[in-house]
Amino acid sequence: MQGGGKFWDSSLNIFTFAYKSTKTSMRGKYWDDEELKLVLNLYIKLPFGKIHTSTPEVLEMAKLLGRTASSVAIRLANFASCDPNQQARGIQGMPAGKGRCLPIWELYHSDPESFIYETELQLATRRRQLSEVSHAGESPTRQDFTDMVGDDRTGLVKQRVNQAVFRLMVLANYGNRCAISGLNIPQLLVASHIIPWAANKQERLNPANGICLSPLYDRAFDLGLLAITPDFRVRLSPSLAQYQSSPAFQTLLGISSERPIMLPSMFPPNRDFLQWHYEHIFLKS
Secondary structure (H helix, E strand, O other): OOOOOOEEEEOOOEEOOOOOHHHHOOOOOOOEEEEHHHHHHHHHHOOOOOOOOOOOHHHHHHHHOOHHHHHHHHHHHHHHHHHHHHHHHOOOOHHHHHHHHHHHHHHHHHHHHHHHHHHHHHHHHHHHHHHHHHHOOOOOOOOHHHOOOOOOOOOOHHHHHHHHHHHHHHHHHOOOOOHHHHHOOOOOOOOOEEEOHHHHHHHHOHHHHHHEEOOOHHHHHHOOOOOOOOEEEEOOHHHHHHHHHHHHHHHHHHOOOOOOOOOOOOOOOOOHHHHHHHHHHHOOO
16 A cells, blocks of 8 residues: 555454554544544445555545545544454554544444444435536445435335345455355345344344355245354254255255354354344254
8 A cells, every 4th residue: 555554464463554654644634423434334344354545445435535545544444443353353453543433333333224324325425426526437346325315214215225235244244255155256145134134123234143145045044944053054954854865956055964154254143143043943843
């Protein structure tokens, strides 16, 4: 990163910064709450290891906020220092700005649904305004919510926005790979809820309540034909026994019980949620 080093060094397992760039950025114009909320919105959707000034999403956020990519990356690193999942991995982020970001982090966790919905609408407004000025094209890699500006804020619209963001969060968490098969075609991946959307409002947008699966495994998981145990292993329902010898089963599912899943980089599936699924949805006979 020119003038600022890279923000994630996988070999050292720490965030690293060029002091001069950091010092200059922190002396810049004041960050208001709305700007910090938008950066946190990006943080929760950004694939692990992408806190870098060359990342397209970071560059876009810098343009939307009228700031440098370096300053946005620094704020992302500040939020990493607020993230208990990062702390558990021994990643400190950038604690120097943690005090300014921690209230925003806590606000998000107090009501994720409202936070995500409101920040997506703010992003849509800024994208529309920027497009009107520059006529810049939209990035093909992100979800577009621009058409929602001006819509009535109905529950249906809010659900559509939040479910789309949940998908971005879960796919980013798993590196755009199915946790069972390793399929890495994003268009063919689903953010599968462990506890269904309608069953637990509080955990709807918790990335630890999501697993990245291909559509076939997602359907089997939703129907209780497949479970993931609290020790992160696949378990097939006994009701599938009559089909397991067929070539079609072997070709399409191709898995057996006790196969471990691929764990994500930041938010592993919550063990209590997996137990809930096993007890309430999984077909045990």
